Amino acid sequence: MHTTKNEKRLKVAILGGGPAGLGLAIELARLTFIDWELYEKKPQISETGGGLSLQPQIWKLLEHNGAAAHLTANDYFRSAEGHLEQRRNGRSGELLTIKYNPKDVPLDRRSCRLARSKLQSALLKNVDQTHINLSKKLVRVEHLPDNRVRISFEDGFVDEVDLLVAADGLRSVIRNFSFPNNTPHYNGQTVYRTIVSKSEVRKIDGIPWAPIFWKHVSGLYVYTCPLGDDDFEVTLRIRRPQEGAEPPSWGRPFDLHTLLHKCEDFCPQIRQILNLAAKGETQEFALFSGPRLKRIVSHGNIAFIGDASHPLLGNFGSGASFALEDVYTLTKIIGWALPRGRPLSDALDMFDSIRSPHYERLYKVLDNFTSIKATLRAEGLPVDEEIAERVKRISQASVSWMYYYEIDKVVDGYLRGLEKCENEARPTSKVVKQVMMGLGVTVR
Template identity: 35%
Template sequence: MTIQRPVKHLKVAIIGGGPGGLSTAIALSQIPNVDVALYEQAKVLREVGAGISIGPNTWNVLELLGVADSLTSGHSTATILNMNAKTGEEVHRMERAGLETGKRPNIRTQRTKLQSALLSHVKPGTIHLSKKLLSLSDKGHDGVELHFQDGTVAVADLVVGADGIRSVVRDAAWPDYEIKFTGTTIWRALLPWEGVKKLDQRFETTAWWHGPTTHVYLSPVGEGLGEIAARAWHDPKIHSASKVSWGVPVDKDHVESHFQEYLPQIRQVLGMVTEGDWREFAAFSGPELSQLTAWDNKIVLVGDSSHALSGAFGSGAGFAMEDGYTLARALEYFRNDVHRALPLFDAIRLPYYSRMYEYLAGEAGKRAAKLEELGDSASYDDQVRAKIIKGGADMGWIYNNDIGSVWRSAVALLDSDRQ
């Protein structure tokens, strides 16, 4: 007869109430002997940004968390267009094949819908608002001490850094880590879509409208609303951006000035955004970490804090939730022993993020080679065509990732090692 070790009692502090923090809170509340407190700096939990894509990988983890049925609103993204913004030429059309029975469709939804779905599954009393973490210190066997802006202090056995790309938790444990402006600025807004659709029938379909160094993403997001996410790239060697520029209001004229050569109907859509509704996001990114855990397994990073890729794959909320789910499974498997569970979490998630960094470096190289081949005199249309990847590499390892089966494979390996 094997004697089971008792399940340790664990006090966990989650910093941040984005998709990573909320999903970690849900997953941890489903395992025994874990006390969870989630600390969020905002006074009210609200999502900045506009829409979000939910594909198979994200649906998979939402199912595992028990949240999928709570997310009921969105626009199907079965068709996605890539267009030349100046000429209206359709450069690429992606049609997703018919759905297998029982599969949930790819959708674009409002960020607040995902957030409400997650929130409805967080145990009451878990979330503490207006708690901006300023610093944390390693107290050895006594855990980690957390210092908040309001002067309060908390202590935890394990701190989960779910505080996004500008993470204070990561800065404390990896003081030399630096994020840099990528050159990309994103302006986002939601607006009623009925009037937009009347301007051009193609606005009913999710589409990227491209210029050589800019694009405007237009998509319905359900419930009569639609999203605009406009991007412009400037050489970061010449242009800088403030690290705090994330979700800050910006003038209409400033946004519109970047898309002057676009088709009149696109400019009209931009013009329909009410003054004060645009939000600016300066995209930053940082290098790969060699470990997602620190301070002798008292700190673990989940979501954007662990892989500062600035939404490169448009699926970061899914990744963050996969992290939360994996962390809880690993703790449960090792009966809350962080010294065994956190290395397992690292072993599952770190190579996944490494693969993303590797992929992005390869793509950047290919794009640079393509532009060099075109030369300085390339026409607007050629530059747009060069930008749009047709077909491309198989990205199923991201978009069809099934974190449940990843976890089962990891357990099978552990069990076979034990025998």
């Protein structure tokens, strides 16, 4: 931190203009002792195709950062029946499970689905865009002797900051620098996402107006869901081993016709909707995932938020929520700790002690799913039975706490615990752990 006019100011660089980076830009602007700049490698703040689910826990955060005010009912699809999702046999169309929003979730906080660009532009409206620096691709991170970080960009531009926040997504360059042994790898699956017109989909008999996974075996599925306006999402996930070749990057245009022959086993309405999607503009997304980071801070001056903090593949359909939970935690902690004279490295440790156990719990859920799927594969069931068993067993093992997680209560409880320690001059960790246990939350 450096001193200006007797006030200690913190210079922050945010790397990445996705939901995590934009959310952080909004919140940091509210902290008067912070100077921030956001760097994004693309020439504009944009989001590549497809849809995104907003689960119940994100709404409070979108209200908190003001983005909810820029989303209207036309922007998204929310199931009138309260469906969270359906799972069907993709070959026969048979309905296998339906998950609902719990009844006590208020209507305006129930899950919904929208084009990813809608969330992006709702967030962007609340960001002071004079601090956004576009076409700035980070290529190098260095530590300076005075505890600052130097960041260098492809175009030769260099900045030096007190705090670097990595919001640069699943294949974070900053994570490679801080944790070189934790590199996400292509997991052999690729998704193809197309947005088609609702009026065209209505001509196909048997496509229910709901979020639906049309499941097959071996990771193969088609996902269909109405979005806002005239948009309807069609996503195909398919196994595509690359055999040594570098898999395609995120969001490349793709000719879906070339894969239709691999989908001939799907039921007629799914074949029709894939044909429709093949006439539209499809984008290809190779899926990457990696091991959990043991800590989501490094060197006392780098924090990881959003996908950069947890290379998780989008499994819970909640990545934007997790990103905004990280943002809420980081900014609340910094806003509490630094004005009290606590060092930045302490604040980052506090952030880590709240968020790392959260990600640890999420990884455990996935580990459980992985072992269920491996057991099932070993049983060698006939295809339709395997589809039904897979849906049944995963559904039985599913947990939903992450969709109703109230990060504000967790962070506020944590800070109350710290204040109690200060007042009673008691050791911090013990009191905080007690307060958090009362909230049913594990912290380190």
